[in-house]
Amino acid sequence: MDGERIGLVIPKVGGAPRAGLCTDCGVSRIGDGRACGKACQFIQPDYDSLEQTVHGRIAGAADEVFFGVTQAMYRARLQPAAEGAQWTGLTTGLAAELLRAGAVDGVLATAPDPNDRWKPMPVIVTDPADMAQCRGMRMGYGPLLALLEPARDMGLRRIAVIGVPCQVYALRALEAELGFDEITVIGTPCSDNTTTENFHRFLGLLEDRPETVSYLEFRADYRVELRYDDGRKPRFVPFLKLPLSDLPADFFPMTCKTCVDYTNRLADITVGYMGGDGDQWLIVRNARGAAVLDRLADRVVTTPLTDRGKRTAAVKGFLANTERAAGGLPLRRMPNWVRPIVAWLQPRTGPRGLEFARARVEMKAIETILHLRRAHPAKIKNMVPRHVWAIAERYGLTQTTTETRDEG
Numbered sequence: 001m002d003g004e005r006i007g008l009v010i011p012k013v014g015g016a017p018r019a020g021l022c023t024d025c026g027v028s029r030i031g032d033g034r035a036c037g038k039a040c041q042f043i044q045p046d047y048d049s050l051e052q053t054v055h056g057r058i059a060g061a062a063d064e065v066f067f068g069v070t071q072a073m074y075r076a077r078l079q080p081a082a083e084g085a086q087w088t089g090l091t092t093g094l095a096a097e098l099l100r101a102g103a104v105d106g107v108l109a110t111a112p113d114p115n116d117r118w119k120p121m122p123v124i125v126t127d128p129a130d131m132a133q134c135r136g137m138r139m140g141y142g143p144l145l146a147l148l149e150p151a152r153d154m155g156l157r158r159i160a161v162i163g164v165p166c167q168v169y170a171l172r173a174l175e176a177e178l179g180f181d182e183i184t185v186i187g188t189p190c191s192d193n194t195t196t197e198n199f200h201r202f203l204g205l206l207e208d209r210p211e212t213v214s215y216l217e218f219r220a221d222y223r224v225e226l227r228y229d230d231g232r233k234p235r236f237v238p239f240l241k242l243p244l245s246d247l248p249a250d251f252f253p254m255t256c257k258t259c260v261d262y263t264n265r266l267a268d269i270t271v272g273y274m275g276g277d278g279d280q281w282l283i284v285r286n287a288r289g290a291a292v293l294d295r296l297a298d299r300v301v302t303t304p305l306t307d308r309g310k311r312t313a314a315v316k317g318f319l320a321n322t323e324r325a326a327g328g329l330p331l332r333r334m335p336n337w338v339r340p341i342v343a344w345l346q347p348r349t350g351p352r353g354l355e356f357a358r359a360r361v362e363m364k365a366i367e368t369i370l371h372l373r374r375a376h377p378a379k380i381k382n383m384v385p386r387h388v389w390a391i392a393e394r395y396g397l398t399q400t401t402t403e404t405r406d407e408g
Contacts, residue, residue, distance in 0.1 A: 008111060008133060009124040011150035013143055021376070023193070023255045025167045026122070026145030027174070039170035041260060044382040050172045054266050055286045063354065065390050066361045067275075067283060068265030071290060073354075074302040075279040076271075085135045086217060087280050090300065091162060091271045094186055096131035097295045098160050104184060105156040108163075109134040110142050117214070119196040122147050124154065134162070137216065140196035145170055148178060158182040164190040165261035172266045184288055187267025189274060189281075190259065192252045202251075205243040220277055220356050249325075257371040260388050262364045263357075269293060275357035277306040306353030314350060315362045319395055322370050365391040381405055 015029030021042035022028065027035050037043060051058045055069040064070055082089025098104045106126045111134045113119035120142030125131055144167050151159055158181050161171060168187050175183055194202075203210035206226065215227035215234075224242065226235045264270045269289030275281035282302070284290050293300065351359050365388045372380040380403050389399055 008130055009126065009150070009154070010121065011124065011147055013122065013146045015143075015146070017141070017143075021255050021258070021379075023166045023253075024141040024143045025170045026143030026147065027170050029143050029146040030149055035174055039173040041166055041169040042255060042258070042379075042383060045169060045260060045385055047261070047265060047385045047387060050169070050266055054172055054268075059265070059387060063358075065387060066358050067263045068270075068387075069285050070283055071286060072284040073275070073305055074282045074284075075276050075305055075353075076282040076300055076302045077279045078296075078299055079301045080299075082132065082135065084132065086137050086215070087273065089135060090280050090282070091186060091188060092131040092135050093299070094269070094271070094292050094296055095125070095134075095160050095162055096128040098184065098292065099126065099128040099131070101295055103295070104158045104160045104182075106151055106154065107131065107160045108144055108147050108151060110138055110144060110162070112136065112138060116196060118199055124151055124156075126156075138196075139194060139199035141193070152179060156180075158184075160184040160186060162186045162188065163264075163267075164188055164193075165259065165264045165266075166190070166255070168264055168266050169261060184292060185267045185269075186292065187264030187270045189263050189270060189272035190256075192256045194252055194256070198247075198251055202243075202247065205246050206237065217273075220273055220275075220352065222350060254371065254375060258368045258376070258383070259364060260368055260383065260385055262361050265387075274360050275305055275354045277353040277356070279303070281305075281357065307355055308353060309351035309355050311351040311355050311359035311362070315359055315366070315395065318363045319366050319370075322367055362391055362395070365389075366395060366397060369397050377402075 013026070013029055017024035018028040018036055027039045048058045051069055057069060059065065059069050076090060078088035078090045078093050082093060085092070095107045095109065099107060106124050109123060109125055109131070110120045111123045113121040118139050120138035120140050122142050122144045123134070124147055125134065144161070144163055161168070161183060163171065163185065165187065168185055171183070171185065200210065203213055207213055212228045212230045213226055214229040215225070217225045219225055222239045223236045224239065226237065263272070263283065267289070268286055269292050270283040270285065272281045282293070284293055350356070368388060369380070369384060369392055372383065382405055
Protein backbone atom coordinates (compact mmCIF):
# COMPACT_ATOMS: atom_id res chain seq x y z
CA MET A 1 0.00 0.00 0.00
CA ASP A 2 1.72 3.15 -1.11
CA GLY A 3 -0.65 6.01 -0.65
CA GLU A 4 -3.53 6.97 1.60
CA ARG A 5 -5.58 10.05 2.28
CA ILE A 6 -8.34 10.44 4.78
CA GLY A 7 -10.67 7.50 4.36
CA LEU A 8 -9.48 6.53 0.88
CA VAL A 9 -6.90 3.85 0.27
CA ILE A 10 -4.93 4.75 -2.84
CA PRO A 11 -2.73 1.81 -3.84
CA LYS A 12 0.18 2.42 -6.13
CA VAL A 13 -0.68 1.10 -9.58
CA GLY A 14 2.14 -0.31 -11.67
CA GLY A 15 2.28 -1.91 -15.08
CA ALA A 16 0.87 -0.39 -18.23
CA PRO A 17 -2.08 -0.65 -20.61
CA ARG A 18 -1.73 -3.20 -23.36
CA ALA A 19 -1.19 -2.21 -26.96
CA GLY A 20 -4.08 -1.88 -29.39
CA LEU A 21 -7.70 -1.41 -28.37
CA CYS A 22 -7.47 -0.90 -24.61
CA THR A 23 -9.29 1.32 -22.14
CA ASP A 24 -6.84 0.47 -19.35
CA CYS A 25 -9.45 -1.22 -17.15
CA GLY A 26 -6.55 -2.38 -14.98
CA VAL A 27 -6.41 -6.07 -15.87
CA SER A 28 -3.17 -5.67 -17.85
CA ARG A 29 -1.60 -4.32 -14.66
CA ILE A 30 -2.48 -7.45 -12.63
CA GLY A 31 0.11 -10.22 -12.49
CA ASP A 32 1.63 -10.85 -15.89
CA GLY A 33 -1.33 -9.35 -17.76
CA ARG A 34 -2.26 -12.57 -19.56
CA ALA A 35 -5.81 -12.33 -18.25
CA CYS A 36 -6.53 -9.70 -20.93
CA GLY A 37 -7.11 -12.41 -23.52
CA LYS A 38 -10.02 -13.77 -21.50
CA ALA A 39 -11.30 -10.58 -19.94
CA CYS A 40 -11.23 -7.92 -22.65
CA GLN A 41 -14.47 -6.97 -24.37
CA PHE A 42 -12.40 -5.71 -27.33
CA ILE A 43 -11.16 -9.22 -28.18
CA GLN A 44 -13.97 -11.78 -28.11
CA PRO A 45 -16.76 -10.88 -25.70
CA ASP A 46 -19.34 -13.48 -24.70
CA TYR A 47 -22.26 -11.52 -23.28
CA ASP A 48 -24.75 -14.39 -23.52
CA SER A 49 -22.65 -16.64 -21.30
CA LEU A 50 -21.90 -13.95 -18.75
CA GLU A 51 -25.51 -12.73 -18.63
CA GLN A 52 -26.56 -16.31 -17.90
CA THR A 53 -23.99 -16.54 -15.10
CA VAL A 54 -24.68 -13.12 -13.56
CA HIS A 55 -28.44 -12.76 -14.07
CA GLY A 56 -29.61 -16.34 -14.52
CA ARG A 57 -30.77 -15.73 -18.09
CA ILE A 58 -29.79 -13.88 -21.25
CA ALA A 59 -31.49 -10.72 -22.44
CA GLY A 60 -34.81 -11.27 -24.15
CA ALA A 61 -36.78 -9.29 -26.70
CA ALA A 62 -38.29 -5.79 -26.69
CA ASP A 63 -36.32 -3.28 -24.62
CA GLU A 64 -33.96 -5.93 -23.23
CA VAL A 65 -32.35 -6.01 -26.68
CA PHE A 66 -31.34 -2.38 -26.10
CA PHE A 67 -30.71 -2.27 -22.38
CA GLY A 68 -29.91 -5.82 -21.26
CA VAL A 69 -31.54 -8.09 -18.67
CA THR A 70 -34.05 -6.02 -16.72
CA GLN A 71 -35.99 -6.81 -13.58
CA ALA A 72 -37.29 -3.26 -13.16
CA MET A 73 -36.60 0.25 -14.54
CA TYR A 74 -37.36 3.60 -12.97
CA ARG A 75 -36.83 7.31 -13.10
CA ALA A 76 -35.15 7.92 -9.76
CA ARG A 77 -33.52 10.50 -7.57
CA LEU A 78 -32.02 10.63 -4.11
CA GLN A 79 -33.93 12.88 -1.74
CA PRO A 80 -32.48 15.02 -0.39
CA ALA A 81 -29.86 15.23 -3.11
CA ALA A 82 -26.27 14.84 -1.95
CA GLU A 83 -24.16 17.98 -1.98
CA GLY A 84 -21.61 18.01 -4.80
CA ALA A 85 -23.20 15.10 -6.66
CA GLN A 86 -23.27 14.91 -10.45
CA TRP A 87 -27.02 14.27 -10.32
CA THR A 88 -28.42 13.49 -6.87
CA GLY A 89 -25.73 11.18 -5.47
CA LEU A 90 -27.62 7.94 -6.07
CA THR A 91 -24.63 5.89 -7.26
CA THR A 92 -22.33 6.74 -4.37
CA GLY A 93 -25.30 6.69 -1.99
CA LEU A 94 -26.04 3.05 -2.84
CA ALA A 95 -22.40 2.10 -2.25
CA ALA A 96 -22.23 4.06 1.01
CA GLU A 97 -25.31 2.25 2.29
CA LEU A 98 -23.73 -1.13 1.51
CA LEU A 99 -20.74 -0.14 3.62
CA ARG A 100 -22.91 1.32 6.38
CA ALA A 101 -24.94 -1.90 6.63
CA GLY A 102 -21.81 -4.08 6.65
CA ALA A 103 -22.97 -5.80 3.47
CA VAL A 104 -19.55 -5.21 1.88
CA ASP A 105 -16.09 -4.69 3.34
CA GLY A 106 -14.94 -2.18 0.76
CA VAL A 107 -15.85 -0.40 -2.47
CA LEU A 108 -13.64 -0.02 -5.55
CA ALA A 109 -14.51 3.37 -7.00
CA THR A 110 -13.05 6.42 -8.71
CA ALA A 111 -12.14 9.71 -7.07
CA PRO A 112 -10.61 12.87 -8.57
CA ASP A 113 -6.85 13.07 -8.70
CA PRO A 114 -5.61 15.58 -6.09
CA ASN A 115 -3.81 17.53 -8.84
CA ASP A 116 -6.60 17.49 -11.45
CA ARG A 117 -10.29 17.36 -10.61
CA TRP A 118 -11.12 15.78 -13.98
CA LYS A 119 -8.53 12.98 -13.87
CA PRO A 120 -9.78 9.61 -12.56
CA MET A 121 -7.97 8.07 -9.59
CA PRO A 122 -9.00 4.52 -8.57
CA VAL A 123 -9.48 4.14 -4.81
CA ILE A 124 -10.65 1.62 -2.22
CA VAL A 125 -13.28 3.01 0.16
CA THR A 126 -13.98 1.35 3.51
CA ASP A 127 -15.81 4.16 5.35
CA PRO A 128 -19.28 5.09 4.05
CA ALA A 129 -18.67 8.77 4.77
CA ASP A 130 -15.81 8.78 2.30
CA MET A 131 -17.95 7.75 -0.66
CA ALA A 132 -18.71 11.49 -0.93
CA GLN A 133 -15.19 11.97 -2.26
CA CYS A 134 -16.10 9.84 -5.29
CA ARG A 135 -19.02 11.98 -6.47
CA GLY A 136 -18.96 13.55 -9.89
CA MET A 137 -17.74 12.79 -13.38
CA ARG A 138 -14.14 12.04 -14.36
CA MET A 139 -12.76 12.00 -17.90
CA GLY A 140 -9.92 9.71 -18.89
CA TYR A 141 -8.91 6.13 -18.28
CA GLY A 142 -8.76 4.80 -14.73
CA PRO A 143 -7.26 1.31 -14.15
CA LEU A 144 -9.86 0.42 -11.52
CA LEU A 145 -9.41 -3.36 -11.66
CA ALA A 146 -5.74 -3.07 -10.76
CA LEU A 147 -7.08 -2.52 -7.23
CA LEU A 148 -8.46 -6.06 -6.99
CA GLU A 149 -5.14 -7.41 -5.78
CA PRO A 150 -4.61 -4.69 -3.14
CA ALA A 151 -8.21 -5.23 -1.98
CA ARG A 152 -7.50 -8.93 -1.44
CA ASP A 153 -4.25 -8.06 0.34
CA MET A 154 -6.24 -5.84 2.72
CA GLY A 155 -8.34 -8.88 3.64
CA LEU A 156 -11.53 -7.63 1.98
CA ARG A 157 -13.77 -10.58 1.20
CA ARG A 158 -17.01 -8.93 0.05
CA ILE A 159 -16.58 -5.94 -2.22
CA ALA A 160 -18.67 -3.61 -4.34
CA VAL A 161 -17.36 -2.17 -7.57
CA ILE A 162 -18.60 1.03 -9.24
CA GLY A 163 -17.48 0.77 -12.84
CA VAL A 164 -18.11 1.55 -16.49
CA PRO A 165 -19.01 -1.25 -18.95
CA CYS A 166 -15.52 -2.21 -20.17
CA GLN A 167 -14.34 -2.50 -16.54
CA VAL A 168 -17.40 -4.51 -15.54
CA TYR A 169 -17.12 -6.93 -18.46
CA ALA A 170 -13.53 -7.74 -17.49
CA LEU A 171 -14.50 -8.10 -13.84
CA ARG A 172 -17.30 -10.54 -14.66
CA ALA A 173 -15.09 -12.56 -17.01
CA LEU A 174 -12.56 -13.07 -14.20
CA GLU A 175 -14.91 -13.08 -11.21
CA ALA A 176 -14.90 -16.82 -10.55
CA GLU A 177 -11.13 -16.93 -10.14
CA LEU A 178 -10.60 -13.72 -8.17
CA GLY A 179 -11.10 -15.31 -4.76
CA PHE A 180 -13.67 -12.91 -3.28
CA ASP A 181 -16.68 -14.26 -1.40
CA GLU A 182 -19.05 -11.84 -3.08
CA ILE A 183 -18.87 -8.98 -5.60
CA THR A 184 -21.70 -6.48 -6.03
CA VAL A 185 -21.55 -4.32 -9.15
CA ILE A 186 -23.07 -0.86 -9.39
CA GLY A 187 -22.64 0.06 -13.04
CA THR A 188 -22.80 3.38 -14.81
CA PRO A 189 -23.52 3.65 -18.54
CA CYS A 190 -20.70 4.94 -20.69
CA SER A 191 -20.68 6.66 -24.03
CA ASP A 192 -17.59 8.41 -25.32
CA ASN A 193 -14.61 8.85 -23.05
CA THR A 194 -11.46 10.71 -23.99
CA THR A 195 -8.11 11.43 -22.39
CA THR A 196 -8.02 13.91 -19.53
CA GLU A 197 -5.75 16.09 -21.68
CA ASN A 198 -8.28 16.10 -24.54
CA PHE A 199 -11.05 16.96 -22.12
CA HIS A 200 -9.14 20.01 -20.92
CA ARG A 201 -8.85 21.06 -24.56
CA PHE A 202 -12.61 20.74 -24.95
CA LEU A 203 -13.20 22.85 -21.82
CA GLY A 204 -10.84 25.46 -23.24
CA LEU A 205 -13.07 25.75 -26.31
CA LEU A 206 -16.17 26.14 -24.16
CA GLU A 207 -14.84 28.60 -21.60
CA ASP A 208 -12.37 31.46 -21.36
CA ARG A 209 -11.57 30.30 -17.82
CA PRO A 210 -11.85 26.52 -18.02
CA GLU A 211 -10.15 26.08 -14.65
CA THR A 212 -13.32 27.44 -12.99
CA VAL A 213 -15.58 24.71 -14.40
CA SER A 214 -16.49 22.35 -11.56
CA TYR A 215 -19.24 20.32 -13.25
CA LEU A 216 -20.12 19.27 -16.79
CA GLU A 217 -23.02 17.04 -17.76
CA PHE A 218 -24.49 15.98 -21.10
CA ARG A 219 -28.20 16.09 -20.36
CA ALA A 220 -31.15 14.26 -21.88
CA ASP A 221 -32.68 17.62 -22.89
CA TYR A 222 -29.98 18.03 -25.59
CA ARG A 223 -27.94 20.51 -23.59
CA VAL A 224 -24.64 20.47 -21.72
CA GLU A 225 -24.80 21.95 -18.24
CA LEU A 226 -21.75 23.75 -16.86
CA ARG A 227 -21.31 24.81 -13.25
CA TYR A 228 -18.54 26.94 -11.79
CA ASP A 229 -16.68 27.32 -8.53
CA ASP A 230 -16.32 31.10 -8.87
CA GLY A 231 -19.94 31.92 -8.07
CA ARG A 232 -21.29 32.23 -11.63
CA LYS A 233 -24.73 30.86 -12.44
CA PRO A 234 -24.86 27.52 -14.31
CA ARG A 235 -24.68 27.73 -18.09
CA PHE A 236 -26.57 25.53 -20.55
CA VAL A 237 -25.15 24.92 -24.04
CA PRO A 238 -27.30 23.16 -26.69
CA PHE A 239 -25.56 20.16 -28.24
CA LEU A 240 -25.70 21.79 -31.67
CA LYS A 241 -23.76 24.78 -30.39
CA LEU A 242 -20.86 22.75 -28.99
CA PRO A 243 -17.50 23.43 -30.71
CA LEU A 244 -17.15 19.85 -31.96
CA SER A 245 -15.88 20.95 -35.37
CA ASP A 246 -12.82 22.40 -33.63
CA LEU A 247 -11.84 19.05 -32.13
CA PRO A 248 -9.42 16.63 -33.84
CA ALA A 249 -10.87 13.60 -35.61
CA ASP A 250 -9.28 11.28 -33.03
CA PHE A 251 -10.64 13.22 -30.03
CA PHE A 252 -12.62 10.11 -29.06
CA PRO A 253 -10.40 7.00 -29.03
CA MET A 254 -11.21 4.04 -31.24
CA THR A 255 -12.09 1.96 -28.17
CA CYS A 256 -14.99 4.27 -27.34
CA LYS A 257 -16.08 4.45 -30.97
CA THR A 258 -16.32 0.65 -30.99
CA CYS A 259 -17.83 -0.06 -27.56
CA VAL A 260 -20.34 -2.91 -27.62
CA ASP A 261 -21.99 -2.22 -24.26
CA TYR A 262 -23.50 1.21 -23.61
CA THR A 263 -25.77 0.36 -20.67
CA ASN A 264 -23.53 -1.82 -18.50
CA ARG A 265 -25.42 -5.03 -19.15
CA LEU A 266 -23.45 -7.10 -16.62
CA ALA A 267 -23.94 -4.83 -13.60
CA ASP A 268 -26.33 -5.86 -10.83
CA ILE A 269 -27.84 -2.39 -10.97
CA THR A 270 -27.19 0.36 -13.53
CA VAL A 271 -27.49 4.03 -12.63
CA GLY A 272 -27.36 6.53 -15.50
CA TYR A 273 -29.25 9.39 -17.08
CA MET A 274 -30.22 8.55 -20.66
CA GLY A 275 -33.72 7.23 -19.97
CA GLY A 276 -34.31 9.42 -16.93
CA ASP A 277 -35.72 12.46 -18.73
CA GLY A 278 -34.35 14.89 -16.17
CA ASP A 279 -33.96 12.39 -13.34
CA GLN A 280 -31.62 9.44 -13.08
CA TRP A 281 -32.30 6.20 -14.91
CA LEU A 282 -32.22 3.10 -12.76
CA ILE A 283 -32.08 -0.45 -14.18
CA VAL A 284 -32.39 -3.22 -11.60
CA ARG A 285 -31.08 -6.35 -13.29
CA ASN A 286 -31.23 -9.15 -10.71
CA ALA A 287 -32.02 -9.99 -7.09
CA ARG A 288 -28.70 -8.64 -5.86
CA GLY A 289 -29.38 -5.32 -7.58
CA ALA A 290 -32.86 -5.19 -6.06
CA ALA A 291 -31.37 -5.78 -2.61
CA VAL A 292 -28.93 -2.91 -3.14
CA LEU A 293 -31.80 -0.56 -3.97
CA ASP A 294 -33.92 -1.79 -1.06
CA ARG A 295 -31.25 -0.74 1.43
CA LEU A 296 -31.70 2.89 0.38
CA ALA A 297 -35.40 2.72 -0.45
CA ASP A 298 -36.48 5.31 2.13
CA ARG A 299 -34.40 7.98 0.36
CA VAL A 300 -34.93 6.98 -3.28
CA VAL A 301 -37.89 8.57 -5.06
CA THR A 302 -38.95 6.52 -8.08
CA THR A 303 -41.46 7.49 -10.76
CA PRO A 304 -42.56 5.80 -14.01
CA LEU A 305 -40.36 6.27 -17.04
CA THR A 306 -41.38 8.56 -19.86
CA ASP A 307 -41.33 7.42 -23.47
CA ARG A 308 -42.16 9.91 -26.20
CA GLY A 309 -41.03 11.23 -29.56
CA LYS A 310 -39.62 9.33 -32.52
CA ARG A 311 -35.96 8.37 -32.82
CA THR A 312 -35.76 6.97 -36.35
CA ALA A 313 -34.97 10.17 -38.25
CA ALA A 314 -32.29 11.21 -35.76
CA VAL A 315 -30.63 7.81 -35.86
CA LYS A 316 -30.71 7.66 -39.67
CA GLY A 317 -29.12 11.11 -39.75
CA PHE A 318 -26.40 9.92 -37.39
CA LEU A 319 -25.77 6.88 -39.61
CA ALA A 320 -25.38 9.07 -42.71
CA ASN A 321 -23.11 11.54 -40.90
CA THR A 322 -20.93 8.77 -39.49
CA GLU A 323 -20.52 7.22 -42.93
CA ARG A 324 -19.55 10.61 -44.38
CA ALA A 325 -17.12 11.38 -41.56
CA ALA A 326 -14.93 8.39 -42.54
CA GLY A 327 -13.57 7.93 -39.03
CA GLY A 328 -13.87 11.51 -37.82
CA LEU A 329 -16.56 13.06 -35.65
CA PRO A 330 -20.07 12.62 -37.12
CA LEU A 331 -20.88 16.32 -37.38
CA ARG A 332 -24.04 17.62 -38.97
CA ARG A 333 -23.20 20.68 -41.05
CA MET A 334 -25.80 23.43 -41.22
CA PRO A 335 -25.82 27.21 -41.58
CA ASN A 336 -25.17 29.07 -38.34
CA TRP A 337 -28.53 30.84 -38.52
CA VAL A 338 -30.33 27.47 -38.52
CA ARG A 339 -28.57 26.12 -35.43
CA PRO A 340 -30.50 28.14 -32.81
CA ILE A 341 -33.79 27.05 -34.40
CA VAL A 342 -32.85 23.36 -34.39
CA ALA A 343 -31.42 23.68 -30.87
CA TRP A 344 -34.79 25.08 -29.74
CA LEU A 345 -36.75 22.34 -31.50
CA GLN A 346 -34.66 19.33 -30.39
CA PRO A 347 -35.75 19.14 -26.75
CA ARG A 348 -39.35 19.80 -27.73
CA THR A 349 -39.77 17.41 -30.65
CA GLY A 350 -36.91 14.93 -30.30
CA PRO A 351 -37.05 11.57 -28.53
CA ARG A 352 -37.28 11.71 -24.73
CA GLY A 353 -37.08 9.19 -21.92
CA LEU A 354 -36.76 5.60 -23.08
CA GLU A 355 -36.97 6.64 -26.74
CA PHE A 356 -33.94 8.88 -26.19
CA ALA A 357 -32.09 5.96 -24.57
CA ARG A 358 -32.98 3.64 -27.46
CA ALA A 359 -31.69 6.24 -29.91
CA ARG A 360 -28.35 6.54 -28.14
CA VAL A 361 -27.93 2.75 -27.95
CA GLU A 362 -28.72 2.42 -31.66
CA MET A 363 -26.22 5.15 -32.47
CA LYS A 364 -23.52 3.34 -30.53
CA ALA A 365 -24.27 0.06 -32.32
CA ILE A 366 -24.08 1.81 -35.71
CA GLU A 367 -20.88 3.59 -34.75
CA THR A 368 -19.26 0.37 -33.57
CA ILE A 369 -19.94 -1.52 -36.80
CA LEU A 370 -18.97 1.31 -39.15
CA HIS A 371 -15.71 2.13 -37.37
CA LEU A 372 -14.67 -1.52 -37.10
CA ARG A 373 -15.40 -2.08 -40.78
CA ARG A 374 -13.23 0.88 -41.64
CA ALA A 375 -10.35 0.52 -39.17
CA HIS A 376 -10.33 -3.08 -37.90
CA PRO A 377 -12.31 -5.32 -40.27
CA ALA A 378 -10.59 -8.47 -39.02
CA LYS A 379 -11.85 -7.84 -35.48
CA ILE A 380 -15.53 -7.42 -36.24
CA LYS A 381 -16.18 -11.16 -36.54
CA ASN A 382 -15.32 -11.84 -32.92
CA MET A 383 -15.79 -8.46 -31.29
CA VAL A 384 -19.40 -7.57 -32.15
CA PRO A 385 -21.87 -9.61 -30.07
CA ARG A 386 -25.34 -10.74 -31.03
CA HIS A 387 -27.22 -7.90 -29.33
CA VAL A 388 -25.31 -5.20 -31.26
CA TRP A 389 -26.17 -6.77 -34.62
CA ALA A 390 -29.81 -7.09 -33.52
CA ILE A 391 -29.93 -3.36 -32.74
CA ALA A 392 -28.22 -2.25 -35.97
CA GLU A 393 -30.26 -4.49 -38.26
CA ARG A 394 -33.16 -2.01 -38.22
CA TYR A 395 -30.92 0.40 -40.13
CA GLY A 396 -29.71 -2.03 -42.77
CA LEU A 397 -26.44 -3.02 -41.07
CA THR A 398 -26.24 -6.79 -41.19
CA GLN A 399 -23.39 -9.27 -40.98
CA THR A 400 -21.57 -10.27 -44.10
CA THR A 401 -20.27 -13.81 -44.49
CA THR A 402 -16.83 -12.82 -43.25
CA GLU A 403 -18.32 -11.04 -40.23
CA THR A 404 -20.16 -14.05 -38.85
CA ARG A 405 -18.65 -15.56 -35.73
CA ASP A 406 -17.97 -19.29 -35.78
CA GLU A 407 -20.01 -20.95 -33.01
CA GLY A 408 -18.70 -23.89 -31.08
